Amino acid sequence: MEREITAILPSLDPVITDYSVGFLTHAATSTSPEADLELAEAISTVTQILLDAAPLSVDQTKITSMISKLVSQLEEKYGSRKESSSQAKSKRLDQTINVASHRSISATMGLLGSGIDIDAVGTRKVESRVDKKKLEKAERKIKAKQDKKIMKNVEYEASKLVGADNQKAYEEFYMTVNPLSLESAAGKSKDIKVEGIDLSIGGLRILTDTTLTLAYGRRYGLVGKNGIGKSTLLRALSRREVSIPTHITILHVEQEIMGDDTPALQAVLDADVWRKHLMNEQARITKELAELEKTPDPITVSSGQSHTSRKRDELDALLADVHTKLAEMDADSAESRAAAILAGLGFSSERQQFATKTFSGGWRMRLALARALFCKPDLLLLDEPSNMLDVPSITFLSEYLQTYPSTVLVVSHDRAFLNEVATDIIHQHSERLDYYKGGNFDSFYATKEERRKTAKREYENQMAYRKHLQTFIDKFRYNAAKSSEAQSRIKKLEKLPVLEAPDDEYSVVFKFPDVEALSPPILQMSGVSFAYTEGNPIVQNVDLDVQLDSRIGIVGPNGAGKTTVLKLLIGQLEPSKGLISKHSRLRVGFFAQHHVDALDLTMSAVSFCAKVHPGKTDEEYRRHLGAFGITGTTGLQKMEMLSGGQKSRVAFALLSLQNPHILVLDEPSNHLDIEAMDALSDALRNFKGGVLMVSHDVTMLANVCTHLWVCDNGTVEAFPGDIKAYKKRILEQAGADGVVKQNHHVG
Known part of the structure; x- marks a missing residue:
């Protein structure tokens, strides 16, 4: 039977296979009065175990069919064995049986639902003990549960909240998640507390028996390792898969919006479906009232009020409710x-x-964010909002959220952004959520480490105490003089609370190889201009000098030409004007913002490294990947199975294999978790070559770069200050334009 299971699920753990076969065999051979029910429950349980363990690519009907076949084989095998056993052990009865009562016994047993036919036993026929109706019911229940599970997986793969195909689909989804009610929500609590949450996707358990607590008006930063399930939790909340009261409105910024002919401003206005619906309703009611004014209706004798008057009163009351809601x-x-x-x-x-x-x-992603901010939901869900934003936009968003009146739950790996925005931190790990109240990211990090060290000390102390007690028990358990003391220690051991082993400290180390020295000049741009179409220059008259000790950060608004400057430096673009000079032996390593496009996701990281940079053994490639956090068997998996952060690490490992003198990096922090970003910052600081990066991550720019260049309005100029001074200038400019001041009153 193990062969049948292995044939369909070759990657299944043998322990699960043995357990499944043993469970079915035990149930199939049971002789208890409720044997048919036990077998039905066993079939249900084993089927669910195998379905949960199976990849989504496996046809679910194959597993159900295989279970039915195994049960039939077991019944046939053990049914015949019982028959022969019964025949071999037959003997003369001590008492005679009144055969006249035969029928009544049979009827009574039938009423009890045993399913045993006494008449058939006399002819040695052994019928199936399985209640077919119960079995069919159990199979239908399993199928419905599995269909629901598959549907959830499909929804998680393709959110329709802000990535809908059209405005109609967006509106339908919005109204489904946030049903419109003219009843005022005043006085109703908008705090969220949901206990006993279990969440999984694709067979991977995300949360187990967890409590979600969000106090209204607080801003929560959700942090955790890459692949831990933070985005999955946000999607479950956005669809109310987690039970949240319907009077609490929810909006999730996850994907860029689909483009059409709608102007950007109108697209933002249309995002508030409630407002749009109420405005249309206001226009309809006003039109009806105007028509009623023109329609005379004589007063009825019975009621003393005309039909027109009653209709007008109803419409006036409804219009008043609409006006109240619009005012809110x-x-x-x-x-x-x-x-x-x-x-x-x-x-x-x-x-x-x-x-x-x-x-x-990138701009459509900003538009999706603008739509969500405009709607002012009671619970705003943001998933890595800074990934597609430049420093000026992140600065604005940070300022805006600090005065946001409702609840915010944001997934971000931007340490500086969390420090400015978050009032509380939620740490997702080990299938649970840990809360750190009243502090920003830096205070959370310090507290988390202290908690981890305390838990480790408590665990180690208890393990040592348990070992001490167990040693005494083992030594004197059977010693007459010491037996009472041994029993006392056994009771102490039983009363000790069971402590979970604390998580191992999560750390990542990046390392770039040392390079030989080169005499200057290394890499220079002199009077460089570039235009895709003549007369519309992207950048012009750029002078930039990169040395082996350079740590240069280029900042500026999106679309200003930052990536264009990098592509000119590495030779992907030819300047329209000016000169770019390079040292003859210079090797430049380029990390692209969309680095995943350069990876063959059907190959493993080890195989792809060998393909792009041949000449080393698999073991050498694995060691090299390990220096960038791709450890164990991760480097042997197909890269399509890796998370975004793991793919980024593979890209950095490939970059390192080039042994570059200069690292040119375009948004290197995207998709990396906080520990990986810290590791990358350390590696870049210790790198013996030069670094030129475009980044929106304020912490990385502050930790790595000693010089800032601002790319804006077609120019690239050195900035006389650090990243904090640049952010201050942005806020001053925005304040002068009235943008930030105006937004302090929004919401």
């Missing part, structure tokens, strides 16, 4: 609020009138 939503200032939010995210007044389809992916 601050609908009158909607357009100015939407324009202010777009301006803060980098959309000029002119660009706010552009069709959404004219924007690139």
Whole structure:
């Protein structure tokens, strides 16, 4: 029977296979009065175990069919054995049986539901003890549960909240998640507390018996290792898979919006489906009231009130409710609020009138964020909002969220952003959520380490005490003089609380190889200009000098030409004007923002390294990947199975194999968790060559770069200060334009 299971699930752990076969065999051979029920329950349990362990690619009906076949084989095998055993042990009865009562016994047993036919026993026929109706019911239940599980997986793979195919689909989903009610939510608590949450996806358990607690008005930073399930939790919340009261509105910024002919400003206004629906309802009621004014209706004798009057009163009452709801939503200032939010995210007044389809992916992501901020949901869910934003936009978002009146739950690996925004930190790990109240990320990190060290000490002390007690028990358990003391220690051991082993300290180390020295000049741009179309330069008259000890960060708004400058330096683009000079022996390593496009995801990391940089053994490639956090068997898995952060680490390992003198990095922190970003910052500081990076991560820029260059309005100029001074200048400029001040009153 093990062979049948292994044939369908070749990667299944043998322990699970043995357990499944043993469980079914025990149930199939049971002789208890409820044997049929036991077998039905065994079939249900084993089927669910195998379905949970099976990859989604495995046809679920094959597993169900295989279980039925195994049960049939067991019944046939053990049914015949019982028959022969019964025949061999037959003997003369001590008492005679009144055969006249035969029928009544049979009827009584039938009423009890045993399913045994006494008449058939006389002819030595052994019928199946399985209640077919119960079995069919159990199979239908399993199938329904599995179908629901598959549906959830499909939904998690493709959110429709802000990535809908069209506005209609978006509106339908919005109204499903947030049903409109004219009843005021005033006085209702908007705190969230849900206990006993179990969450899994694709057979991977994310949370087990966990409590989610979100106090209204607090801003929570959700942190944890890559692949721990933070995004999955946000998606479950956004679909109300987790039980949240319906009067609490939810909005999740996860994907860029789909482009069409709608102007950007109107797309933001349309995002508030409640407002749009109420505005249409207001227009409809007003029109009906105007028509009723023109329609005379004589007073009825019975009621003393005309039909027109009653209709008018009903419409007036409904219109009053609509007006109240619109006033709660601050609908009158909607357009100015939407324009202010777009301006803060980098959309000029002119660009706010552009069709959404004219924007690139990064700008559409900003538009999705603007729509969510405009809607002002009671629970705002943000998943890595800084990944697609530049430093000016992150600065605006940080300022905006600090005055946001509702609850915010944000997944981010940007330490500086969390320090400014978060009032509390939630640490997701080991299938649970740990809360760190009233502090930013830095205080959380210090507290977390102290907690981990304390838990480790307690665990080690208890293990030592347990060992001490157990040693005494083993030594004197059977000693007459010491037996009472041994029993006393046994009771002490039983009363000790069971402590879980604390998590191992999670650390990552990146390392770039040392390079030989080169005499300057190394890499220079002199009077460089570039334009895709003549007359519309992206950058012009750029002078930039990179040495082996350079640590240069390029900042500026998206679309200003930062990535273009990097591509000019590495030779991917030819300048329209000016000169780029390089040392003859210079090796430049380039990390692209969309580095995943360069990876063959059907190959393992080890195989791909060997393909791109041949000449080493598999063991050498594995050691090299291990220096970037790709340890154990991870380097042997297909890269399509790796998380975004793990793929980034593979890309850095490939970059290191080039043994570059200069590292040119475009958004290197995207997808990396905080520990990996710290490791990368340390590696870049210790690197013996030069570093030139474009990054939005304030912490990485502060930790690595000694010089900042600002790319804006077609120029690239040295900035006389650090990243904090640059952020201060952004806020001062925004304040002068009235953007930040205006947004302090939004919401």
